[in-house]
Every structure is written in structure tokens, then in C-alpha cells.
Amino acid sequence: MDFPIFHIDFIGNRMLIAVDAILHVIINHAFAVGALPVVALLELSGIRRKDARWDKLAYRLLKIIFIITTTLGALTGVGIWFSASLVNPAAIGSLIRVFFWGWFVEWIVFVSEVSLIMAYFLSWQTAGRSPEAKLMHLRLGIFLAVFSWITMAIIVAILGFMMDPGNWVTERTLMSGLFNPMYLPQLAFRTTLAMVMGGMTMICLIYLFTRHDLAFRTMVLRVISNWSGAWMLGLIVASIWYYQVIPNHMLANIPVAVTTQEYVSWNGRLKLLLIVGLFYVGRVLWLSVKRPGQVHGAKYLVSVLLLFAMLGQFERVREFIRKPFIIGNYMYANGIRVADYPLLQRDGILQHATYAGIREVTADNQISAGREVFEQTCTRCHTVNGVNSIRGQLKKMYGGKPWKSEVIAAYIENMHRARYFMPPFPGNKAELDALAIYLASLQKRAAAFNGAQINGIPMPDKISAATVYGTLPNLSITNGEHE
Amino acid sequence: MNAPIPRDIPLPLPAPEGLLEILLIVSFLVHIVFVHLMLGGSMFSLVCQIKGLKTPDYEKLAYRIMQTVTVNKSLAVVMGVAPLLIINTLYAPQFYASSALIGDMWMAVIPMVTLAFLLAYVHKFWWNHFINIPELHIGIAALETALFLFIPLIFMTNVNLMLFPEYWPQVKGFFSAMLLPNVLQRYLHFISAAVLFSSLFFVWWSGRKTFLQEVQFSKLRVIDVRRFFYAFAFGATIVQILTGLVVFVTLPAQGMSWRFTLLLMLGGSSALPAIWWMWQNLTSPGHLIDDNLKRIIACFACAAIIMGIARHDYRENALADHKTAIAEKTANYMAAVKEAGEHAQLDAKDQESKISAPGESAFNQNCAACHHATLPTVGPALQEIKEIYAGDSAGIVAWTKAPGKKRPDSMQMPGFVQLSDDELTAISQYILSH
Numbered sequence: 001m002d003f004p005i006f007h008i009d010f011i012g013n014r015m016l017i018a019v020d021a022i023l024h025v026i027i028n029h030a031f032a033v034g035a036l037p038v039v040a041l042l043e044l045s046g047i048r049r050k051d052a053r054w055d056k057l058a059y060r061l062l063k064i065i066f067i068i069t070t071t072l073g074a075l076t077g078v079g080i081w082f083s084a085s086l087v088n089p090a091a092i093g094s095l096i097r098v099f100f101w102g103w104f105v106e107w108i109v110f111v112s113e114v115s116l117i118m119a120y121f122l123s124w125q126t127a128g129r130s131p132e133a134k135l136m137h138l139r140l141g142i143f144l145a146v147f148s149w150i151t152m153a154i155i156v157a158i159l160g161f162m163m164d165p166g167n168w169v170t171e172r173t174l175m176s177g178l179f180n181p182m183y184l185p186q187l188a189f190r191t192t193l194a195m196v197m198g199g200m201t202m203i204c205l206i207y208l209f210t211r212h213d214l215a216f217r218t219m220v221l222r223v224i225s226n227w228s229g230a231w232m233l234g235l236i237v238a239s240i241w242y243y244q245v246i247p248n249h250m251l252a253n254i255p256v257a258v259t260t261q262e263y264v265s266w267n268g269r270l271k272l273l274l275i276v277g278l279f280y281v282g283r284v285l286w287l288s289v290k291r292p293g294q295v296h297g298a299k300y301l302v303s304v305l306l307l308f309a310m311l312g313q314f315e316r317v318r319e320f321i322r323k324p325f326i327i328g329n330y331m332y333a334n335g336i337r338v339a340d341y342p343l344l345q346r347d348g349i350l351q352h353a354t355y356a357g358i359r360e361v362t363a364d365n366q367i368s369a370g371r372e373v374f375e376q377t378c379t380r381c382h383t384v385n386g387v388n389s390i391r392g393q394l395k396k397m398y399g400g401k402p403w404k405s406e407v408i409a410a411y412i413e414n415m416h417r418a419r420y421f422m423p424p425f426p427g428n429k430a431e432l433d434a435l436a437i438y439l440a441s442l443q444k445r446a447a448a449f450n451g452a453q454i455n456g457i458p459m460p461d462k463i464s465a466a467t468v469y470g471t472l473p474n475l476s477i478t479n480g481e482h483e
Numbered sequence: 484m485n486a487p488i489p490r491d492i493p494l495p496l497p498a499p500e501g502l503l504e505i506l507l508i509v510s511f512l513v514h515i516v517f518v519h520l521m522l523g524g525s526m527f528s529l530v531c532q533i534k535g536l537k538t539p540d541y542e543k544l545a546y547r548i549m550q551t552v553t554v555n556k557s558l559a560v561v562m563g564v565a566p567l568l569i570i571n572t573l574y575a576p577q578f579y580a581s582s583a584l585i586g587d588m589w590m591a592v593i594p595m596v597t598l599a600f601l602l603a604y605v606h607k608f609w610w611n612h613f614i615n616i617p618e619l620h621i622g623i624a625a626l627e628t629a630l631f632l633f634i635p636l637i638f639m640t641n642v643n644l645m646l647f648p649e650y651w652p653q654v655k656g657f658f659s660a661m662l663l664p665n666v667l668q669r670y671l672h673f674i675s676a677a678v679l680f681s682s683l684f685f686v687w688w689s690g691r692k693t694f695l696q697e698v699q700f701s702k703l704r705v706i707d708v709r710r711f712f713y714a715f716a717f718g719a720t721i722v723q724i725l726t727g728l729v730v731f732v733t734l735p736a737q738g739m740s741w742r743f744t745l746l747l748m749l750g751g752s753s754a755l756p757a758i759w760w761m762w763q764n765l766t767s768p769g770h771l772i773d774d775n776l777k778r779i780i781a782c783f784a785c786a787a788i789i790m791g792i793a794r795h796d797y798r799e800n801a802l803a804d805h806k807t808a809i810a811e812k813t814a815n816y817m818a819a820v821k822e823a824g825e826h827a828q829l830d831a832k833d834q835e836s837k838i839s840a841p842g843e844s845a846f847n848q849n850c851a852a853c854h855h856a857t858l859p860t861v862g863p864a865l866q867e868i869k870e871i872y873a874g875d876s877a878g879i880v881a882w883t884k885a886p887g888k889k890r891p892d893s894m895q896m897p898g899f900v901q902l903s904d905d906e907l908t909a910i911s912q913y914i915l916s917h
Contacts, residue, residue, distance in 0.1 A: 002578045004651075020593070045621040067608075070557050071600040078560065079593040081567060086586050089579035091493040093556070096571050100497035107564050114561045118554055226485040337493075342827035343820045352816070355580075356491040400893060410855040417852035453586030456655040460487050 004355045006086040007379050007451030010087060012387035013087040014380070018319075020083050022312055024076035029066050029190070029311060030304070034198015036117075038224060038256075039065065045223060045444050053216055059124050059207055061202055070114070090378060091326040093452075106154045113151055116144040138450035149191065157186050181253045182245070189242040189314075190330025192235035196281065197307045199228030203288070204304055208295040218293030225288035232278075232285050240276055270313045277306040301369045323421035332423035334380050341426055349376050349427040355456035361430040371449075373431045381422070384442065384449040403443045409436035429444035486648035486805060489576045496572065497708035503573050504795060510565035512791045514681065518635065520611045522551035523681020525603070525631045526742055527712075536617060540703035541774050547698050550605040551688065574645060576809055577802060581645035581660075588637050588657035630671055632674070636661065639670045641771045646801045647687060647735060663731050672726040679719035680787075683711045690773060694829075709766065717761045720754065727751065738801030743793055750789035757782035757858035841911030845906050848900060856917065872915065879911035880904065 006085045041341060046054030084092040096103065115325075120140045127137035203224055210217035281303045288295045326333045334342065343352070350356050350369065353376050362371040374390070382390045394403055409432050416424040425432055535542025535871060570578050582589050606623050613620035624756040640661045644654065647663070654660045661667070679707065688694065689708045699805070732755040853861035872878045884907070886896040899907070 002576075004583040006583040016590070018790075062609075067601075067604055071597050071604070074557070074560055075593050075597045077529050078564065078567075081564075081571075082590055083595055085579055086583055086590060089575070089583070090492065093571065093575040093579065094494055096568065096575075097492060097494040097497055100568070100572055103568055104565070107561075107568065110564065111561045114557050118557060122554070190490065339820055339824060343823035346823050346826075347819075354487050376834070404858075407855075407858050407860055410858050410860045411852075414852035414860075416847065419852070452588065453589075454656055456584065457487065457652055459652045460485055 002354050003089045004452035005375050005379060005451065006453055007375070007383075008386075009383045009449045009451075010386040012381075012383045015387045017080065017083045017087055017186045019026065020076050020079040022315055024073065024080060025315060026308055026311060027068060027073040027076065028148075028152065029194035030197040030308070031073060032113075032198075033145075033152050033191075033192040033194070035061070035198065035202050036141070036145040036148055037195070038199055038202040039226060041223065042220070043138050043141055047131075049139065053213070054220070055128070057206065057209060057220065060122070061205055062121055064205060066117060069117065074114070079108050080199055086120060088326060088333075088335050091331055091333075091335075094327060094331060102157065106151060109151045109154065109219050113144065113147045115437075116147060117263040120144050123469045152190065152194070154191055164478065172257065182268060185238070185242045185245045188238040189235075192231050192238045192344055193311060193314075195231035195234050196228055197304070197311065199224055199231065199309060200281065200300060200304045203267055204297065204300045206302060211279060214293060221288060221292035221295075225285055225292055225334060226300075229285045229289050232282055236278055236282070239278065242345065243271070243274070243408055270310075270317050273306075273310050273313050277310045280306055324416065324423040332426075334377055334423050334426065336377075336423070336426050341424070345428055348431050349373065350431065355444050355452065355457045361434045366434045369431070370434035370436070370441075373427055373435040374438055375449075377426055377435070379451075381451075384446050390439060391446060394439060394442065403440040405436040405440040408439050409433055462482065486806070487578065487580075487651060488808045488812050490811050490816050493813060493817055494576050500573070503569055504799075506659060507566055507569040508791050508795050510562065510569065512787060514559065514562040514566055515791075516787075517555050517562050519677040519680040520555040520684055521552055521559045522631050522677040523684070524548050524555060524633070525624075525628045525680065527681060527685060527715075527917055528552060528606075529621070529628045532617075532621055532624055537756075538703065538789070540700045541783040543698050543700060544703075544708060546607070546610055548685070549603070549610075550685075553603055553607055556603060560596070565911070571626070574802070575593060577645040577648065578641075580648070581641050584651060584654050585641060585657040585660050586646065592637055594632060595630055599627055599634070602630070602848075604625035607757065634636055635664075635673060636670050639673060640666050643669065646798055647737065648802075648805050654892060656846055665730065666734060668726060668730045668733055669801035672723065672730050675719045675722040675726055676787075679783070680718055682716040682719060683783065684775060685712045686716065687780070690776070717758070720758055721759065723754075726750065734797070735801070737751075738799075740796070740800050743796045743800060745792035746789055746796060750786045750793060753789065754782055782809060840912070842906075843911035846910045846913050849902065850910065853896070862893065865892070865914055868914055869917065872911075874915070876908060876911040876915055879914060882909040883907055883911070 007013060011019075026179060039058050042054050042058035046052065047059060049122065055099060078164045081092070101158070123140075125139060127133045188433060203221065205218055207217065210220065235305070284299045284303045288300075302411050316366070329338065331337045336349075348360070350359050350361070350372060353372075358365060358369045358372050382388050382393070384437065394408070398407070412425050412432060412435065417420050423436075427435070517815050528545045531545035533546060535545055583795050602623055606620070606627055610620075637657070640657065640663075643663065643666045644650065644660045650660075650663055654663070689705060689712065695705055720756045727747075742826070756873050757779040760779050764775055854863070854865055858864055868879070883902075885898050888895055902910075
């Protein structure tokens with residue numbers, strides 16, 4: 001990676017993105033995409049039944065939605081950019097170059113969405129004055145719901161691409177990236193899941209807000225349970241579809257049995273959650289449709305939590321399937337392109353890492369060179385002492401026996417074959433040995449491991465003497481491609 | 484230039500550079516207008532609330548101001564996404580580097596903005612809950628304003644740092660980057676602009692026909708409110724000019740050019756007539772001339788647009804050499820990648836023709852990760868396996884199809900049902916003959 005290496009050794013870099021992203025997705029699905037239609041539905045019911053209680057309730061729900069989505073929701077969204085650009089700038093930078101216009105459109109939709117939700121929320125009270133204004137206001141709400149779905153549909157395309165770039169690796173165009181084979185099943189799964197999640201979350205809030213008016217509660221819950229129940233049927237179909245398409249597709253690409261095993265255990269957990277979750281939530285909804293008002297609030301809450309867990313596990317499997325790539329077949333999760341490997345394995349990665357402090361492994365800098373190699377090649381996924389720590393992993397493998405650097409080196413050389421979620425080691429032999437020596441030294445002593453945000457970067461003049469990048473053969477001249 | 488020269492991301496820009504630059508300037512200006520209104524609004528609401536302890540009408544004014552803040556802050560965030568996207572695209576090697584160098588504080592922007600927004604909502608939505616505890620209410624407003632004031636400093640530090648790659652090696656964390664020459668001056672210049680633009684906005688806002696009806700002052704006259712904002716606008720303009728001069732004098736030489744200087748002068752002088760009109764409005768007793776307001780705002784808008792262009796001009800000047808060096812290095816690197824890739828392909832072919840034993844490549848593909856020739860790694864070494872299964876290739880095949888659990892401190896070996904008997908036999912023979 002040719003960027004200064006930001007590193008948080010405590011929670012780890014991947015965790016930083018994961019926490020932010022999962023929070024964002026949950027808020028987006030449960031409080032925007034899935035919840036806004038419910039608010040519009042309540043407003044509509046209020047108009048139809050000429051009953052002010054519906055309208056008041058809808059407004060209270062919208063206020064909560066407004067507060068959550070415009071603070072935590074919007075900022076965790078921006079936070080994905082921030083964290084990704086710190087943790088893996090090479091990947092996010094590449095994605096932006098390909099998907100710029102996709103994201104630009106996304107941004108315009110996002111601006112519309114925020115403007116609409118402000119208009120919808122802030123004009124609620126004034127719209128009540130005349131029936132025409134109220135109808136206009138309702139239309140605004142429906143518009144808003146559609147917009148927030150479109151925002152999601154675009155981002156799903158981008159996520160789908162990262163999992164499987166389809167034709168992009170050969171064609172390199174935005175469209176070929178967007179319409180990849182995984183798109184529709186994912187979108188169907190997410191849409192229906194979001195609708196059920198949003199419905200259930202709103203049901204919980206409604207349960208809370210109507211505790212002093214039980215007759216009204218029954219009425220409202222009947223409507224929203226019917227609505228959510230209908231989407232539940234869709235969710236079951238979409239889950240089966242997703243489950244049919246994705247594993248076959250991915251399993252075909254997975255070479256080694258271990259990986260299959262690993263994958264099956266992850267996916268098995270998702271399957272279990274899907275079955276248990278769909279069953280439980282389905283049953284609660286069924287009861288709620290038949291006898292609204294008699295289902296205890298705790299059951300709704302458990303349903304919401306189950307749905308959150310399903311979404312979380314789904315995101316994890318989605319992420320896991322993608323490994324070892326961050327952009328399928330183009331770039332590994334360590335930020336190094338597949339095409340870079342032959343060069344880096346020949347020259348060594350330190351030669352080409354602008355911000356590394358050491359260029360060449362020598363007899364007396366092995367540990368510190370090994371640390372640099374670790375920083376360049378492993379820290380995007382491992383910490384030294386924190387989450388997914390390399391010390392912990394080695395301890396699990398070798399326990400209290402003395403850690404031998406030759407054994408570790410033999411493992412790293414082949415690790416991508418046994419543990420397919422890890423990319424192959426990108427450096428040369430000397431760097432491999434230095435890395436193994438550094439890792440073995442961690443058994444006794446591990447100095448605090450800080451990133452560029454604390455250590456800074458080395459002075460270029462201190463390391464340029466040992467650098468060959470200045471004199472890297474300028475093949476573009478000999479090939480006559482440049483003057 | 485003694486700056487690190489990294490490589491660029493080796494993919495083409497998604498649009499012509501000029502188009503992206505225009506989009507950047509425009510979207511950044513829009514973003515900054517809303518940031519100014521949000522920041523200034525928060526400060527004015529706080530000030531008015533404090534004044535409201537003595538003159539209750541000011542408290543009503545503070546509430547109304549807060550209503551604009553909650554709208555403007557959302558627009559400030561969404562409008563910021565576009566310039567962020569474009570900066571990411573156009574200046575990837577510089578922007579990602581400077582962000583990483585102040586990474587902790589850069590990441591902290593997200594929770595800090597979230598907190599500030601939530602405080603703003605508490606401040607506004609529960610206004611009447613605080614009637615008997617104004618100290619707490621003012622405390623919340625002060626915390627919110629303090630956060631709103633601090634966040635731009637982080638952004639300022641980052642966009643300043645990205646301009647000067649030669650400073651990167653001396654930076655250790657956010658505070659050292661913040662203390663680089665020019666950041667604090669630019670920050671003060673920015674804050675006074677926020678006061679200026681928001682106070683002008685509030686002069687307009689308090690001049691709307693419905694304003695009196697909204698606030699329902701008991702004593703305060705609208706004209707006093709507008710004069711109050713005008714006075715701030717005037718003062719902020721003076722501070723603007725002074726800090727602007729300081730910024731100009733202390734700007735590092737890297738980005739200086741005549742064109743840039745000319746643009747700055749043009750931008751500065753387009754604000755001069757506005758100062759004259761503001762002075763007139765403030766000193767002519769009894770009434771404010773609304774016609775002038777439009778002209779004043781037009782002048783400042785003009786100044787802001789020219790400054791926005793100048794700012795971009797400076798950035799391009801400052802980074803010109805760095806960008807050229809990066810482009811050259813990237814081209815060389817890509818050529819080397821190509822050459823090494825072609826070599827590697829030839830080598831791989833050579834290697835393939837060298838493999839004599841039939842099971843070798845299948846072994847490398849499936850087993851080498853855990854079985855080394857002489858060392859026990861994840862699984863036992865080949866030597867050990869050879870001793871156990873001397874002459875018994877069928878035994879290896881049987882084990883591999885359905886491995887047992889023997890060594891207590893080893894993991895469970897996975898089974899290889901997907902390999903055919905022939906393949907497994909070849910592998911086992913390779914192991915035994917190794």
C-alpha cells in the first residue's frame with residue numbers, strides 16, 4: 001500500500017469499519033427504508049378514518065426517525081468513507097475512480113432524501129390546516145419512502161460489485177460493474193428484510209406510544225402487522241432465492257476443502273439464524289395479525305433483535321465471502337493489487353513502499369524490517385495485541401512451545417492455500433524470513449504497535465540512500481510508450 | 484523537494500480533470516455556506532440565550548435561530564459529501580496521506596459531529612423543559628457550539644496538511660499538524676467568515692414579513708434585532724480583512740503566483756463597497772435600507788466565489804510539482820509491474836515443465852499449506868508422514884478422505900472428499916517418494 005499506514009491496535013482496523021458500517025446499515029434499513037413507508041401508511045389511515053390519533057402517532061414516529069437518521073444515520077454513512085479511507089485508501093480510492101458517477105448520483109438522491117425528510121417532518125403541523133395541503137403532504141411522504149429505497153438500491157449495486165466484479169475486471173466500465181450477477185438476489189433480500197425490520201421496529205415504538213389507549217393500539221397494530229406480514233412472505237421467498245444463488249456461485253470459486261469447511265460454518269450460522277428468525281418473526285407476526293393487541297411487547301422486541309442479528313450475520317458472510325479480496329480478483333484485502341504481486345515478490349515489498357522506514361532486509365535489521373513487513377502486509381486485518389491479534393493467533397497455533405521462525409515462515413509461505421481468507425504473502429524471501437523472525441520475537445516481547453497517526457512517517461532523505469525506486473528501470477522509455 | 488513521492492492509484496480519472504475541478508469548487512462553496520450558517524447560528528443562539536437571561540425576548544430569538552440551525556446543519560453534512568468525494572478522486576495520494584497522519588482526530592470527527600447534532604436537537608426540541616434550569620440549557624448550547632467550533636479546525640488542519648507533502652515527515656499526530664504555519668490564521672479567517680455570513684443571513688431572515696409573527700417579541704423591536712446582526716456583520720468584515728491579510732502574508736511560498744495574488748485582491752476589493760453600505764445602514768438612525776442588503780450580499784457572494792477559485796488555484800500551484808513527480812513514478816512503476824508480470828508467467832511455465840512427479844502440483848495446491856517437507860507446521864512434516872506410512876500409499880489416501888484426530892495439540896485436519904482417488908494416490912506417492 002502506498003499510503004502512510006493508519007493503525008489502531010486495540011479494536012483493529014477491520015473492526016472499526018465493521019462497527020460503523022453495521023450500525024449504519026441497521027439504521028438505514030430499520031429507520032429509513034423500512035420505517036418511512038409505515039409512517040406514510042399511518043398518515044394515510046389517519047386521513048381515511050378522519051381520526052387525529054393516527055396522525056399524531058405517525059408524527060411521533062417520524063420525529064424519532066428524523067432524529068436518528070439525521071444524526072447517527074447520516075454520520076455513520078459519512079463514517080464509512082472516513083474509516084475506509086483511513087484503513088484501506090488503496091481500495092476506496094480505486095472504487096471511487098470506478099464508481100464516481102454512481103456515487104455522484106447516489107449523493108444527489110441523498111440530498112433529495114434529506115431535503116424531503118426535512119420538508120416532510122417540518123411541514124407536518126402546517127399541513128394539517130387544509131385537506132389539500134394534507135394530501136400534498138402525504139404525497140411527499142410516499143416520495144420520500146421511494147427515494148430512500150433508491151438510495152439503498154444504488155449502494156447495493158456497489159456492494160455487490162465488491163463481492164464479485166463480474167465483467168469489470170476485463171471491461172472496466174461503470175455499467176459492467178453495476179450489473180453484476182449478485183445484484184438482484186441481494187436487492188430482493190435487503191428490500192424485504194428492511195421492510196420487515198422497519199415494520200417491526202415501528203411496531204415496538206407504537207406499542208410503547210399507545211400504552212394509554214389500548215383500543216387504538218389494537219387498531220394500529222392490525223394495520224401494521226398486515227403490512228409487515230405481507231413483506232414477511234416476500235422475505236421468505238427472497239431468502240430462499242439469495243440462499244440458492246450465492247452459495248453455489250461462491251462455492252464454485254473456493255478451491256480448498258478447508259475453506260469450504262470454514263465457509264460452511266459461517267454460512268451455516270446464517271442459515272440457522274434465517275430459519276429460526278424467519279420462523280419466530282413469522283409466528284409473532286401471524287399472531288399479531290390474528291389477535292393484534294394481545295401479543296406481548298417483549299415478543300416484538302425479540303423479533304427486532306433477531307432481525308438485527310440476521311442482518312448483521314448476513315453482512316458478515318457477505319464480507320467473508322469476499323476474502324481474500326477487497327475488490328474481487330483485482331485487489332487483495334491488504335490493499336495490494338493482484339497484478340502487483342510478481343513485482344513485489346521479486347523486488348521485495350519494502351522497495352516499493354514509499355512510507356516504509358527500511359528498504360532492504362540485512363543481517364542486523366531483521367526484527368525492525370520484519371515489523372515494517374508486518375505493517376505493510378498484515379495490519380489491515382491483524383493487530384499485534386488487540387482484535388484478531390497475531391500474538392493470539394500464534395499462541396493458538398504453537399502454544400507455550402518456543403515459536404520457531406522457520407516454522408512460522410513455512411506457514412506464511414503457504415497460508416493462502418490453507419486459509420483462503422488471507423491473501424498470499426506479497427514480499428520476497430528475505431522479507432518473509434524477517435517477518436517470521438519478528439513474529440517469533442513477539443512470544444517474549446511485543447512493543448506497542450502504533451500507526452502513522454502516532455509515529456508519523458520517516459524522513460525521505462534518511463531512507464532514500466537505500467532506495468532503488470528512484471532508479472527503478474524506466475521501462476516506459478525503452479518500450480517507447482512515453483517520451 | 485524533499486517530500487515523499489508515493490504512487491497514484493493506477494486507474495483513470497472518472498471524468499476530465501477540469502470538470503472535476505469545477506464541480507469541486509462549486510460544491511465546496513455550497514457546503515461551506517451551510518457550514519457557516521450552522522456554525523454562526525449556533526454561536527448566535529448561544530449569545531442570544533445568554534442575553535435572554537436579562538432580556539427575555541432574546542431567548543425567544545435564540546429559539547428561532549436554533550430552528551434554522553437544525554436545518555442548516557443537515558444540509559451542511561449532505562452538501563459536504565460531494566466535495567469529499569471529489570477530493571478523494573483528484574487528490575488521492577495527498578488527501579489519504581494527510582488524513583492518515585492525523586488519523587485519530589480525523590476519525591473522531593464522526594462521533595463529534597454526531598454528538599454535536601444530538602446536542603443541537605436536545606437544545607431545540609426540549610426547549611421548554613429547561614425553563615427552570617437555564618444554566619443547564621446554556622451549558623448544552625455552549626458544548627454544542629464548542630464542538631461546532633472545533634470540528635472545522637480538524638478539517639482545516641487536514642486540507643492544509645495535504646497541500647505540503649514536505650511537511651509530512653515532521654508531523655506526529657494531529658496537534659503537530661495543527662501547529663504548522665498557517666493553520667490557525669486560516670481557521671480564524673474561516674470563523675470570522677462564519678460570523679459574517681450568518682449575521683447577514685439573520686439580517687435577511689429577521690426582515691421577512693412573517694418574522695414578527697413567528698417570534699412574538701413582547702418589547703424588543705425588529706429593527707433592534709437587525710441592527711444587532713448588522714453590527715456583528717460589520718465587525719466580522721473588519722476581522723475578515725485583517726485575518727485575510729495575515730493569512731496571505733504567512734502563506735507558504737509553494738503555491739504563490741501572480742494569478743493567485745490577483746484573484747485574492749479582486750476578491751477582497753469586491754467586498755469593499757459592502758463595507759460602505761453596511762456602515763451607512765448602521766449609522767443612519769431609525770431605519771435600515773433593505774435595498775442595500777441585496778447589494779451587500781451580492782458583493783460578499785462575489786468575494787466568496789473568487790476566493791473559492793483562488794483557494795483552488797493555490798492548491799494546484801502548491802501541488803503541481805508533487806503531482807508531476809507522482810505521475811512519473813506511477814508510470815515507471817506500472818511499467819515495472821508489467822515487466823515483472825511477464826517474467827513471472829514465463830517462470831511459471833518453466834516451473835511447470837520442471838515438475839516431474841505427477842502428484843507434486845496437486846500436493847502444492849492442496850496440502851503444502853499445512854505440511855512442510857521437514858518442519859512440523861500446522862500438520863506433521865512429510866518426513867514424519869513418510870515414517871508412519873512407509874510403503875502404505877493407500878493408508879494416506881484413506882486418512883486424507885476421512886482424517887482422524889491423533890495429535891492432541893494439533894488442529895483437526897479437514898477431509899478432502901472432493902479429490903478423486905487417482906489424484907489422492909498420486910499425491911500420496913509423491914509424499915512417499917519425496
